[in-house]
Amino acid sequence: xxxxxRSIKLPFVFDKEQLVIDTNKVIKKKWVNHYNSMDYSGKxxxxxxxxxxxxxxxxxxxxxxxxxxxxxxxxxxCEYFKKILDGFLFEKTSVRLLNLGSGAxxxxxxxxxxxYEDGVFRLHIPIITNPDVEFILDNKRLIMREGxxxxxxxxxxxxxxxxxxxxxxxxxxxxxxxxxxxxxxxKEASIEQFTxxxxxxxxxxxxxxxDELERMxxxxxxxxxxxLKS
Numbered sequence: 001x002x003x004x005x006r007s008i009k010l011p012f013v014f015d016k017e018q019l020v021i022d023t024n025k026v027i028k029k030k031w032v033n034h035y036n037s038m039d040y041s042g043k044x045x046x047x048x049x050x051x052x053x054x055x056x057x058x059x060x061x062x063x064x065x066x067x068x069x070x071x072x073x074x075x076x077x078c079e080y081f082k083k084i085l086d087g088f089l090f091e092k093t094s095v096r097l098l099n100l101g102s103g104a105x106x107x108x109x110x111x112x113x114x115x116y117e118d119g120v121f122r123l124h125i126p127i128i129t130n131p132d133v134e135f136i137l138d139n140k141r142l143i144m145r146e147g148x149x150x151x152x153x154x155x156x157x158x159x160x161x162x163x164x165x166x167x168x169x170x171x172x173x174x175x176x177x178x179x180x181x182x183x184x185x186x187k188e189a190s191i192e193q194f195t196x197x198x199x200x201x202x203x204x205x206x207x208x209x210x211d212e213l214e215r216m217x218x219x220x221x222x223x224x225x226x227x228l229k230s
Contacts, residue, residue, distance in 0.1 A: 002038070004193055004194075005148060005189045005217050006140070006193055007142055007150055008137060008157055008189065009148060009149070009152055013149070014149065015080070019095075019127040019171070020128065021126070022078040022079070022167055023127050026097065029074055030057060031047045034046055034098075036208070038208060039106060040106045040107060042100075042105060043104050044106065046096045046098050047072075049078070049081060049171075050094075050095035051070075051094075053070075054067075054071065054072050055100060056073055057108060058072075060094075061090055061174055069092065084125070085173070087214070088175065088180075089180040091176040093120070094172070095171075097172070100167065101167050102164060103163070103228045104161075105160065105162070106159055108136075108158070108210065109159070111227060112155075112212075112213070114153075115153040116153065117195055120176055121175055121181070122154055122174050123172070124149070124172055125148070125149050126150075126168075126170050127169045129144065130164030132164035133161070133162050133168050134160065137152060139157075162220065213225050213228075
């Protein structure tokens with residue numbers, strides 16, 4: 001039986017009111033459309049709280065930039081977000097707010113090499129959501145509530161549809177695995193459950209992955225492209 005980890009509800013609970021207060025502080029700043037324009041329909045926008053170079057419009061989850069990864073001006077007055085980030089004792093590689101508008105849909109896709117077994121991981125903290133958000137991970141619906149903290153294995157196929165009347169906003173944090181995270185993750189699942197799944201992707205999905213890797217323009221990305229094409 002396949003026991004590979006798809007998701008984990010981590011043992012953190014954050015104050016829903018404080019999350020909304022900080023979100024409202026940046027809601028009128030410049031949010032930018034998500035760069036994977038072929039992967040969604042409707043409104044899907046983002047603002048960076050930390051980024052390479054410190055620009056809030058730099059929402060790329062993967063970057064080979066030599067600029068330092070630092071807080072953006074969007075984080076300046078968000079004391080609760082700062083507290084959350086300071087409490088996570090791992091190196092961050094992406095910190096964003098992601099807003100999926102009412103009626104918008106993120107199409108089924110995988111995010112290449114973004115599982116804990118790859119040495120990296122992605123956390124979702126829902127800030128504003130509704131019962132009509134359908135997050136499907138590996139053909140199963142996952143319900144994430146405000147203030148919870150979830151690890152999602154993005155190597156598995158996933159999609160999202162916001163069928164509600166309100167926007168859905170998550171704080172999304174990418175990080176690098178270390179001993180501190182191992183102490184947390186390996187209490188929730190055994191080391192054997194963090195094993196790379198064999199991806200099953202069609203040609204269209206392969207093209208989308210290659211397009212994203214080409215935007216990264218790094219040596220590792222080029223090697224992955226060659227592997228995908230072979």
